[in-house]
Amino acid sequence: MSAAAFALSFFDPDRELYGIARSGTTILFEGRQPAAHAGGPRLEADGEGWRAELSGRLSLRLEPLSDEVELGGVQARICRVSGEAAGRSTSCLGTFSVTTVAPRWEELDALRSLSALVDERHALLALARRPRGATGHGEEIVRAALLADGELREVEEARISTVYDGDGRQRSAGLELWLPGEEFPRRGSGLVIAGTSLDLDAVHVHAAVFRWRLDGREAVGAYELMVRQEPPAAA
Numbered sequence: 001m002s003a004a005a006f007a008l009s010f011f012d013p014d015r016e017l018y019g020i021a022r023s024g025t026t027i028l029f030e031g032r033q034p035a036a037h038a039g040g041p042r043l044e045a046d047g048e049g050w051r052a053e054l055s056g057r058l059s060l061r062l063e064p065l066s067d068e069v070e071l072g073g074v075q076a077r078i079c080r081v082s083g084e085a086a087g088r089s090t091s092c093l094g095t096f097s098v099t100t101v102a103p104r105w106e107e108l109d110a111l112r113s114l115s116a117l118v119d120e121r122h123a124l125l126a127l128a129r130r131p132r133g134a135t136g137h138g139e140e141i142v143r144a145a146l147l148a149d150g151e152l153r154e155v156e157e158a159r160i161s162t163v164y165d166g167d168g169r170q171r172s173a174g175l176e177l178w179l180p181g182e183e184f185p186r187r188g189s190g191l192v193i194a195g196t197s198l199d200l201d202a203v204h205v206h207a208a209v210f211r212w213r214l215d216g217r218e219a220v221g222a223y224e225l226m227v228r229q230e231p232p233a234a235a
Contacts, residue, residue, distance in 0.1 A: 005023075005098050005099050005100070006022065006023070006043055006096070006097065006098050006099075007020070007021070007022040007095075007096075007097050007099070008020075008021050008022070008041070008050075008052055008060075008062060008079075008094060008095065008096045008097075009021070009094050009095050009115065009221075009222050010060065010081040010085070010090065010092055010093070010094035011092055011093060011094060011117060011209065011220040011221060011222070012090045012091070012092035013092075013211075013220050014092075015088060015090060015092075016029075016030065016031045017029070017030060017085060017086065017088060017090055017092075018193075018194065018209045018220075019058065019085055020207050020209075020222055020224065021040055021041050021052065021054070021058070022040050023040040024038075024039070024040050024200065025037065025038065025039070025040060025198065025200065026039060026040055026041060026054055026057060026058070027196060027198075027207055028057065028058070028085060028086050029193075029194045029196075029209055030086055031194065032193065032194040033194070034194060034195070034196035035086070036196060036198055037054070037057055039054060040054070041053055041054040041057075041058060041060075042054070046061060048063070048064060049061060049062050049063040049064055049079070050062045050096060057085070057086065058083070058084065058085040058086070059083045059084050059085075060081055060082070060083035060084070060085065060090075061081070061082055061083055062079040062080070062081050062094060062096050063079055063080045063081075063082075064077045064078070064079050064096070065077070065078045065079055065080055065093075065120050066078040066123070066147055066152055067152055069125050069145040069152060070143075071097075071125065071126070071127040071143040071144075071145070072101075072127060072129070072141070072143045073099060073100055073101030073102075073103075074097050074098070074099050074100070074101075074113075074127055075097060075098050075100060076095055076096070076097035076098075076125050077095065077096050077097070078093065078094075078095055078117065078120075078123050078125070078147060079093070079094050079095060079096050080092075080093065080094075080120070081093065081094035093117040093119070093120070093123075093220075094117075095115050095117075095125065095221075095222075103129070103226075105202060105203065105228045106132070107131065107132055108129055108130060108131060108132055108228060109130045109131065109132050109133070109134060109227070109228055110129075110130040110225065110226060110227045110228065111127070111128070111129055111130070111225075111226045112126075112127070112128040112130075112140075112160065112162075112223070112224065112225050112226075113126070113127050113128075113222065113223075113224040113226075114126040114127075114128075114160065114173075114210075114221065114222065114223050114224075115221035115222050116175075116188060116190065116210070116212035116214045116219040116220075116221040117219055117220060117221050118214060118217045118218065118219040119217075120150075121147065121148075121149055121150040122147055122148060122149070122214070122215070122217060122219075123146075123147040123214075123219070123221075124144065124145070124146050124147070124175070124177070124188065124212075124214055124219075124221075125144065125145050125147075126142060126143065126144035126145075126155075126158055126160065127142070127143050127144070128140045128141070128142040128143075128158075128160055129141045129142075132228075140160075142157075142158040142159070142160065143155075143158075144158040144177065146177060146179065146186070148215075153179055153180075154179075154180070155177045155178065155179060156178045156179060156180050157177075157178040158175070158176070158177050158178070159175070159176040159185075160173060160174075160175060161173065161174040161175075162174075162223075167197075168206065168225075168227070169192075169195060169197065169206045169208070169225075170192065170195070170206060170208055170223050170225055171191070171192050172189070172190060172191050172192065173189065173190045173210070173223060174187070174188070174189050174190075175187060175188035175189065175190075175214070186214075186215050187215070188212055188213060188214040188215065188219075189212070189213050190210040190211060190212040190213070190221075190223065191210065191211055192208050192209070192210055192223075193208075193209045193210060193211050193220075194208065194209045195207060195208035195209065196208075199229070200226075202228065202229050203226045203227065203228060203229060204226070204227045204228075204229050205224065205225070205226050205227075206224070206225040206226075206227075207222070207224050208222065208223045208224070208225075209221075209222060209223075210222065210223045
């Protein structure tokens with residue numbers, strides 16, 4: 001596994017402690033206050049799970065709770081996370097993913113990654129790719145999977161509608177999820193708890209923690225928006 005290929009997150013609403021990390025950057029949230037660190041955690045296999053270490057920032061073990069979800073070049077799992085972050089102990093739900101096919105940003109305008117974690121048996125993972133030149137989210141390619149009563153179910157069609165602020169940051173979102181054999185969509189909605197923005201190479205990232213309501217249940221998770229930045233014009 002290459003250091004650039006993985007991403008992890010954890011969400012501890014009881015302690016108001018959240019984190020999103022990948023190679024090159026780690027973001028920790030205490031309440032609404034973000035702290036970005038220029039360095040991703042060191043990752044090691046640990047039994048069927050993983051251990052993530054970033055000196056002085058976090059020491060976590062991630063234990064997979066679900067089978068692998070294929071989201072079109074990204075393989076993700078829901079995890080039980082335990083350890084320390086920002087000098088505090090934590091035990092909560094999170095996610096772990098490996099990118100097997102890197103995004104081709106010359107073909108994309110944006111990429112959106114969502115997680116909504118209710119408990120160990122109920123959750124949603126989704127990834128939306130917006131092709132270059134698309135006029136709206138209706139032209140996005142969305143892959144999603146729903147964990148329902150401990151069973152992973154592929155979502156046949158998913159729609160993600162978002163309200164942004166004046167700087168393009170996601171503030172709230174609505175979900176419609178059509179599952180095979182079901183006449184009506186399952187629905188969800190979310191509001192931002194905390195967020196921050198940063199630049200990674202040629203991509204502008206808005207990383208946010210969201211409080212969700214999914215299928216009538218309270219949930220917490222991430223909403224990450226990555227937007228391609230145009231290179232500056234030659235003088």
